[in-house]
Amino acid sequence: MSSETIFVLPGDRIDASLIPSHEKKPLRLGPGLRHVPPSDLVPTLAGQLVTDRQKNAIRVETANGRYIPRVGELVIGTVNKSAQEVYFVSLSDYTAPALLPQLSFESATKKTRPILLPGALVYARVTLANKHMDAELECVSASTGKADGLGPLVGGMLFTISLGMARLLMMPKKAQQGRLVVLDELADAGVQFETATGRNGRLWVDSDSTKAIIAVGRAVQETDEKSLGVDEQRRLVKRLIKELS
Amino acid sequence: MAPPAAELSHLPKADGSANFSFGGYTITAAVNGPVEAQRRDENPFEALVDVNVRPAAGVGGTAERQLEAILQPALRHLIAIRNFPRCVVQVTLQVMEAPENAYVNSKVMQPRLNLGIIPSLLHAAMLGLLTAAIPLNTVASATCLAITNATAGTTIKVDPSPTEIDQATSVHVLGFTAGRDLLIAESEGSFTAEEWDRVLQTAENVCCRGQETGNDAEMGGYGAESENVLQFMRSVLEAKAAESLHWR
């Protein structure tokens, strides 16, 4: 990742030297950029311009806003209703529901497919995202037929977090560079819990004790809302542990 | 006049929100979207833009409808509406504070259009849209000008106070995109073609001053003491991005 941070506003001119040029790989445009023929890139969002020269990719990084589905992203959805062959799954409030075929679960057949009631949570991958069509989801890898951790989430609670926090939680530990310690600290303090994060700004937490679930969820939400630093996160965890015991 | 002030993402429930204050006006913008449009309004090719202006006191009337009618086409032009068919982007602009004018009866229904408020409404809406991460084609800013005919000749006042607007022979609101294209023009009063030319030039200088070069020192001419609103928006958004993306 590039060290310099460049802030762009919609319509800004991006200097050609910032656009990665790789000999073989095609240039990949992430969210927040628009290609204006023949060769101009114009930002459409206000945020930091991020270039990845290894992957030959460029995007604009933002932390707020509403989730817009993109292919390949992992999301947590709430089942709204069930139709003949699909579940209607809500990814964010007041948007058109995404479709989850009832057979796209691991080893699901007409007889063995999971029955999900309205309100059930699923961890799924976006397989189709097109502005003219409703998004589609899957809970099984189409190539391997394995669930890879996807599927219904049973028990637990769902918390809403910002898109930036969701991205941070889903990053590999190395990329986080130790900036987010709240979950590790909680675990080190002996709280047992399980989490799943969706790119649509949803955090699912499960534990044996309801108190622990709420403590973990609130801790992440507070870290998110107040943009807590590492020390503040540690202090927050200490306070929560005291309240828990 | 006090420099502009802004607060971003201060409403927890809205997708994007901003508080913008300048020249005695304080506007809170809440932006939600893109969300599903109602079946009977939806457009299969583009997103609808729904602008709602609420006055500081009471419910909106015809004057607010007209402000909406001025702002809606401008925002519609800025938002990449074709990316979100069958959706709606809601922009709610709540007037929190308006400057008091001791010389005018505080009637609910003012006969003249409140032109002075339009720049603040537009800037609040811009900040709201940007914090909601709604794709825009470009950004825009606007300014209000008043021409006063004194014995010493005509003078153009940038960002006039309500009293100055009241005494002016003509009042103008002009909005420009970052690419120096004229986006909004609203004028009333009585003026000549020559005055109109001067107004256009002054407004373009105010809105677009020094942004290509990014050079603050080059601010000359009109209203040099006030910061360019686009530069102001850029700096608050940059600070906000740095804060919320601090883990980068």
Added chain:
Amino acid sequence: MAAEAGLSRSTFAKLSPHPYLLANLEPSSDSAAPTRSNGRAPFEVRKPTVNLSSLSHAHGSALVRTGDTTVICGIRGETILTEHIPNYRASNTQTELSDYDLLVPNIELATGSAPQFLPGGPPTTLAQTLSTRIYSLLHSSKLLRAEDLRIWHKRAADVPIPADGEEVMEESDGEKYVAAYWVLYIDIFFISFDGNPFDAAWAATVAALRDTKLPQARYDPDREMILCSRKDPRPLTVASIPIACTAVIFTGKETKDQAPDGKFWLLADPDTLEESLCNETVTIVVDCAGGSRRILSISKHGGTAMTAKLLGSKDFLDWASKRWEDFASAITGTRL
């Protein structure tokens, strides 16, 4: 080219109005001049016709027709005693019109004037916006003088006066004051609607105000009311004739992502179809009475094709002046 595709002209126009208008404006052969779907040249306007005093019960009225847009405006004066005006101040002689709401415009888009107007329901946004624009332009253009709407009265002297000598005595003593005002109810009614409502509605308002004759009114202190007489009504003083000129900008593309040097057409006096195909509109209100051109209002929104340079250009302003002449002669012509 439509015929080759097996479509008749009218089918093509109905199916895809946007490409149809574009094809008309950009004819494939050089011999054909660019025209609009309605047969007009891009800058050609619909000729206005004005008919004054068509309503018998209003104090003034005018019917304005441009193409298929027909508007009738009726003006009715009502009196209000100053003692009934809550915020009345005798010292106020500058802003009476706006402070006491002496001008009350209202616009109605009649059911049946166009297919999109349905019966019932509250006034549409369009009607609300139009009436606000008329209202603010009435005040900002300073079309009317407050003096025409004042009803004066001379306070009787303390000494009781014989009834027959009243007029003689009043001139000598007793102070003159405003006892009441005329309130003008300006009702604008669309009989038929085919685009460009503001120009027609405003022209009808100006024409009707010029046609308005208010009855002679005097205050009767004994009965504390205003008495009017039918004898020689007094016309309002409307010195200027501000005229609104509207045009829309057709960019030839349904998407907004046009090239910066994109071609566009300025379509003057648009009809409903053209209004629905264009995002950007510009309205300029000019008054060229007495040879000098004053701009009273400019309003432009919805896009950026109309540059600042073009908006201040001589061609555009000359077009507005030309349209002013048309309208002004239509308004004054019928009266002569």
